[in-house]
Amino acid sequence: MLSRLTKRIFDRQSAELRKLRRIVHQINCRYHELSSSSDEQLQSLSRQLRSQAGEDRSSPHVKFEVFALAKEAVRRISGKTLHDVQLMGGWAMTERNIAEMATGEGKTVTSILPIYWFALQGHGVHLITANEYLAARDYAEMKPIFEFLGIRVGLNLAGSSVKAKQEAYQKDVTYGVCSEFGFDYLRDHLARKPEERVQRSLAYALIDEIDSILIDEARTPLIIAGKTKASPDLYYVCARFVERLQENRDYEVDRELNQVTFTDRGIQTIETVFMIDNLYHLENTNVYHYLLQSLRAKALMKRDVDYIVKDEKVAIIDAFTGRILQGRQYNDGLQQAIEAKEDVPLSPENVTHAVITIQKYFSLYTYLTGMTGTIRSEAEEIQNLFGLDIVAIPTHKPIQRSDEEDVFFMTRQEKYSEIMREVKKRHAIGQPVLIGTTSIEQSEEVASHLQALGLPYQLLNAKEEEKEASIISAAGLKGAITIATNMAGRGTDIVLGPGVAELGGLHVIGTERHESRRIDNQLRGRSGRQGDPGSSCFYISMEDELIERFASEEARQWRSTIQWRKIGTREPALMRWIERVQKRIEQQNHEIRTFVYVLDSIVHDQRVSFYEHRKEVVDGQDIQYFLRGHLVRYVQQWMETHAPREQSPDEWDISVLSRESGLRPNLFASDKKLANGLELAQIITSYFDAKLEDLFSLENRSQCCKKWRSVYLQILDKAWMRHLEQLELLKLGIQFRKYGKQDPVQAYKEDAWKLYGQMEETVRKKVYDAVLKERLHKGRQFSGKVG
């Protein structure tokens, strides 16, 4: 069964590659013809293509022309001749595929081809990179080529002004980091005036390192948060208190699931110290929450692994990229709990104003594609979520890097001694070495070992971000020793210095396996680029963090069954085992992502419809019409409760009706005998119609629209924020609450829609109250005037 599936994929791939080869032949024929044209002729052709591409998107001939012209432009400006495999990768991306191209194959310049084709369609292309360093680097490198072709390029940086961002988005191509595009989308939907928005419609997105973004980053949603002041005392008190608690006596830690729980003994201590009867009682929820977060801060969050403290601030380190997650904070009070533990000033707590998952953000684009060296293992997820296929493009030259088998050690100390021996040996002949680590702490540990041996090195981690470019540019030179966290694991191009190829190229040492095999392969991929020679090897000890967290039991067994040697053991069974552990973690992470995604999909429909409505309001659509809609629905709903159809008017309690509606009793006790509640509803509605007509009368219409737009937006935004808060609680709830036989996702869906309905009711009520309270203009009187 499996082999049939593999065969089908293989057949599809080979057919796809055959097709791409034919296409490449056509492109190259045209490219050769273009080589004799002058620059002006090529530029005029580009202008002509701009008009054609928009009209005739399906014609392959226009596309051949576009690709041939781009290839010629790359040659004239950068001096590089695009390889056939690059043309293949570029073309695959224009056909809703992800191009899987090995590390170092030149994806950056390949991307010019599909970007140019998309840009000619005239709707704007977003080129998404995994970090700002790559965005700025690719922007600067690609700009001259695009400009030659008459394509305008912009860079969207975090922290730029609204005007600078608008300009960047108006360009044909906009480079930037994934989270910044997502945040701009959210901010645009919080804007109170159209001119505060920065994005155009979301048309084309090409994601570089697409697995990093759609898979690794996708566990944490993007959140725009407002601030409320944290209660510092309680955080500091809790932080000091949990310092005294002991693992296994007062609390337990599940490192695999990343959870902490208090033991009965721990709870007793808390109840005694905080002088409370029952920690789980509703009135103590707050204390419990603070204590739990403080305990998580103490037991699960490690300085220089999960976060760093810089300038008295706590910044999150992304485990996949080794970089600071700019602009992001731990939520739910964990940030403040860590700050209290580190004894730095507390940042204000977050109130969510807007939130979206990365997967959902990218599903908003009309056209999505991307490229990476490492995505095959996640093909199914990508296909299910985005309907994208993966085309594996062959390498230009055979890969010459030799990936050695992992070496295993009993202890960390033995591992580091062997790594040092290896580094020393290679350094002695001048071969450059890159040592990859999984955390800042580990990178510093390696540095101290090198220091002790008197070996020169460069250290690249999130604390030294500023030096990134210069460290990387020297990493391939003779004799260089570079220690780096995963920061150097993606996109970084280490070019070999003179004479280095003869020494065997760059040697990569992995000091620990990462949770995901893709990240390890990215690290290996810093070497052996463009057919260069190179080598890589991972060193693993039974005391590694990954093993202690996820496979400590199994490691115990291996300790007694293997013939260990101080200089390391190469054992196929251990290799297979470590891969199995990684696969298990990948599966766990996949489940977390799917859960986050499924829940966000439910909210997504609500978000889209809320944002659409909000946009209409901001864009100046008839505000009176919206208000009236709410009033009519509110009155109908209200009547159903207080004067239901089946009741005769004699049964109405006029004083209750008057009190509940805020209208004068004489409106209900009208001279006319009313037949039923419906007639009463009509009377009330016409009262409000008359009131709205007065408020929005011609002489003060524009002023009034402005004022009511602002009032209405405030009502909408408050209600939405409250809704998000409720959804967050609901989400927490479903992890703890037992739904009996009910599927938790289904239960979440039903409750989420109920909450949405409640939010709409709140909006109606607030609009009703606001209009009711509004004073009429002088000289006007209606029978039901507010009492």
Ligand SMILES: Nc1ncnc2c1ncn2[C@@H]1O[C@H](COP(=O)(O)OP(=O)(O)OP(=O)(O)O)[C@@H](O)[C@H]1O
């Ligand atoms: N056609 C070409 N001819 C010569 N050199 C090229 C060509 N294409 C790319 N290169 C060079 O190859 C190196 C690797 O390119 P690049 O960094 O874009 O690779 P990549 O595929 O993005 O790698 P990674 O997967 O690690 O991000 C760069 O130094 C680039 O200048």
